[in-house]
Amino acid sequence: MLLYSLDLLGTAAFAASGAWAGIRRKMDLFGVLVLGVVTATGGGTLRDILLGDFPPFSFKDETYLYLSLAVALAVFFLHRRLEFLRHPLLYFDAVGLGTFVVIGTSKALAFGLGPLGAILMGVTTATAGGVVRDVLANQVPLILRREVYASACAIGGLLLVVLHALAVSPPLAALAAAFTVTALRLLAIRNAWALPRAPQ
Amino acid sequence: MLLYSLDLLGTAAFAASGAWAGIRRKMDLFGVLVLGVVTATGGGTLRDILLGDFPPFSFKDETYLYLSLAVALAVFFLHRRLEFLRHPLLYFDAVGLGTFVVIGTSKALAFGLGPLGAILMGVTTATAGGVVRDVLANQVPLILRREVYASACAIGGLLLVVLHALAVSPPLAALAAAFTVTALRLLAIRNAWALPRAPQ
Amino acid sequence: MLLYSLDLLGTAAFAASGAWAGIRRKMDLFGVLVLGVVTATGGGTLRDILLGDFPPFSFKDETYLYLSLAVALAVFFLHRRLEFLRHPLLYFDAVGLGTFVVIGTSKALAFGLGPLGAILMGVTTATAGGVVRDVLANQVPLILRREVYASACAIGGLLLVVLHALAVSPPLAALAAAFTVTALRLLAIRNAWALPRAPQ
Numbered sequence: 307m308l309l310y311s312l313d314l315l316g317t318a319a320f321a322a323s324g325a326w327a328g329i330r331r332k333m334d335l336f337g338v339l340v341l342g343v344v345t346a347t348g349g350g351t352l353r354d355i356l357l358g359d360f361p362p363f364s365f366k367d368e369t370y371l372y373l374s375l376a377v378a379l380a381v382f383f384l385h386r387r388l389e390f391l392r393h394p395l396l397y398f399d400a401v402g403l404g405t406f407v408v409i410g411t412s413k414a415l416a417f418g419l420g421p422l423g424a425i426l427m428g429v430t431t432a433t434a435g436g437v438v439r440d441v442l443a444n445q446v447p448l449i450l451r452r453e454v455y456a457s458a459c460a461i462g463g464l465l466l467v468v469l470h471a472l473a474v475s476p477p478l479a480a481l482a483a484a485f486t487v488t489a490l491r492l493l494a495i496r497n498a499w500a501l502p503r504a505p506q
Numbered sequence: 507m508l509l510y511s512l513d514l515l516g517t518a519a520f521a522a523s524g525a526w527a528g529i530r531r532k533m534d535l536f537g538v539l540v541l542g543v544v545t546a547t548g549g550g551t552l553r554d555i556l557l558g559d560f561p562p563f564s565f566k567d568e569t570y571l572y573l574s575l576a577v578a579l580a581v582f583f584l585h586r587r588l589e590f591l592r593h594p595l596l597y598f599d600a601v602g603l604g605t606f607v608v609i610g611t612s613k614a615l616a617f618g619l620g621p622l623g624a625i626l627m628g629v630t631t632a633t634a635g636g637v638v639r640d641v642l643a644n645q646v647p648l649i650l651r652r653e654v655y656a657s658a659c660a661i662g663g664l665l666l667v668v669l670h671a672l673a674v675s676p677p678l679a680a681l682a683a684a685f686t687v688t689a690l691r692l693l694a695i696r697n698a699w700a701l702p703r704a705p706q
Numbered sequence: 707m708l709l710y711s712l713d714l715l716g717t718a719a720f721a722a723s724g725a726w727a728g729i730r731r732k733m734d735l736f737g738v739l740v741l742g743v744v745t746a747t748g749g750g751t752l753r754d755i756l757l758g759d760f761p762p763f764s765f766k767d768e769t770y771l772y773l774s775l776a777v778a779l780a781v782f783f784l785h786r787r788l789e790f791l792r793h794p795l796l797y798f799d800a801v802g803l804g805t806f807v808v809i810g811t812s813k814a815l816a817f818g819l820g821p822l823g824a825i826l827m828g829v830t831t832a833t834a835g836g837v838v839r840d841v842l843a844n845q846v847p848l849i850l851r852r853e854v855y856a857s858a859c860a861i862g863g864l865l866l867v868v869l870h871a872l873a874v875s876p877p878l879a880a881l882a883a884a885f886t887v888t889a890l891r892l893l894a895i896r897n898a899w900a901l902p903r904a905p906q
Binding site for chain 1: 619641647653660
Binding site: 558642 | 817820826837841844846847849850857900902905
């Protein structure tokens with residue numbers, strides 16, 4: 307129940323970030339809706355395709371599609387009045403990130419994937435929507451450049467896999483992993499952390 | 507039978523538009539063939555992946571692959587002599603659009619998807635090939651910018667879902683939906699209709 | 707056994723080429739790892755999705771993921787000292803190309819695909835990882851522009867399909883096809899072969 311609420315909160319935050327990206331790139335109404343929906347549901351959909359779980363979650367329970375469409379629509383028409391939400395959105399996004407990692411990694415473990423595969427599924431769930439958003443907007447994906455975002459997800463996924471191997475109770479493990487991702491991401495924003503580039 | 511003919515006509519029109527895009531971007535022979543095939547079969551292939559129907563239609567009946575390859579090859583070698591086809595191509599494209607929406611939405615309903623998912627599958631079938639074409643050509647996809655194209659597909663998909671819920675006879679519903687998409691698209695071309703952008 | 711060794715050699719070569727592309731585009735550590743893994747495993751993963759074989763090979767046997775991560779990590783930290791490998795890398799890449807084509811085409815035939823579909827699956831296995839690498843780096847994919855790369859794969863796939871139809875013993879057919887791809891690719895590098903562009 308708590309997980310479902312956080313999942314919807316994260317979905318809404320991701321949809322808003324996608325819609326804003328579309329507006330910045332001067333897309334029309336349809337483009338903004340597509341970017342909102344793809345950013346919010348793309349990661350989990352790709353995860354389900356890779357796991358062979360059809361139809362993907364976004365088509366099984368249409369709540370996610372309706373929610374992302376509604377959020378993208380609101381951002382399209384009211385984005386100037388919603389400007390005050392830009393900053394808090396970063397926090398909601400961080401909460402969504404932690405939730406998506408836990409959902410993705412847990413599901414991959416339940417489907418019998420190995421530890422590395424399960425971590426990658428958590429990272430994919432949390433980040434692939436944003437990658438597709440940036441590819442459609444014709445930009446090098448943000449997370450491949452210079453920010454602690456996907457690496458926070460990888461650390462959370464790793465923690466969950468370790469706790470799972472230690473037979474820690476699943477709700478506790480999920481909580482610890484989600485909290486870790488969200489906390490790392492918030493610290494990264496506050497302190498402008500960045501990953502190194504290759505020595506030149 | 508009529509549906510199959512229209513489907514092949516649409517496939518050929520989409521393959522030609524993909525091949526022309528490749529030539530404009532100065533791609534080599536292989537690139538032009540890839541863009542032709544991907545534009546023509548990419549949408550239906552993605553739809554079948556999302557529905558979990560393997561192998562996708564394009565690999566079940568290789569007619570679509572041979573047809574797109576042949577069209578792309580002809581455009582590659584004869585594109586100057588085929589220049590007179592550029593304008594009519596827009597009409598064939600519009601007919602393909604209506605056909606693809608009806609095929610995609612009907613198949614999604616048959617696979618048990620909900621109304622919103624079914625509409626999205628119709629839109630995906632008709633537009634995802636063009637999106638991949640533009641991503642490969644390193645451009646923001648045309649349909650996300652400023653044209654009534656995907657929105658005509660969404661309206662046709664919605665109409666089909668409503669007629670299906672009202673238990674209208676399937677062939678009649680399909681005809682009405684396909685006609686609506688094609689007519690909207692042709693009107694949009696003639697009148698240079700465009701969707702609004704977000705208020706700045 | 708030989709095939710598995712060549713497969714791992716090709717995987718390592720592809721991972722290195724992906725990691726180098728990430729460094730050139732000034733990506734951070736995470737971006738370089740993603741480009742390495744995606745370039746090395748993306749083609750086979752897309753092939754398995756299209757064939758409906760879940761989970762894809764890269765998640766069934768995690769060796770490929772660990773190997774690509776290790777290679778990308780090494781390139782990230784040591785790329786200046788590994789500069790002497792840049793030239794030999796082209797040869798390993800050519801060997802990987804031949805191996806991937808044979809694996810992809812054979813698997814597609816085993817899954818009952820038709821001849822054209824099987825050839826396309828061989829080409830996809832060998833080239834889709836590089837296409838995704840270039841799309842993520844925001845460039846028109848190299849293989850769509852001006853080089854004999856994917857076309858060497860298509861010729862090898864065609865040869866394998868023909869030998870299969872003639873009931874030539876599978877190991878012999880595989881060897882002949884892989885050798886053809888690798889030899890064509892090496893000749894293309896040495897002689898700077900390129901495919902034609904469309905007559906303007």
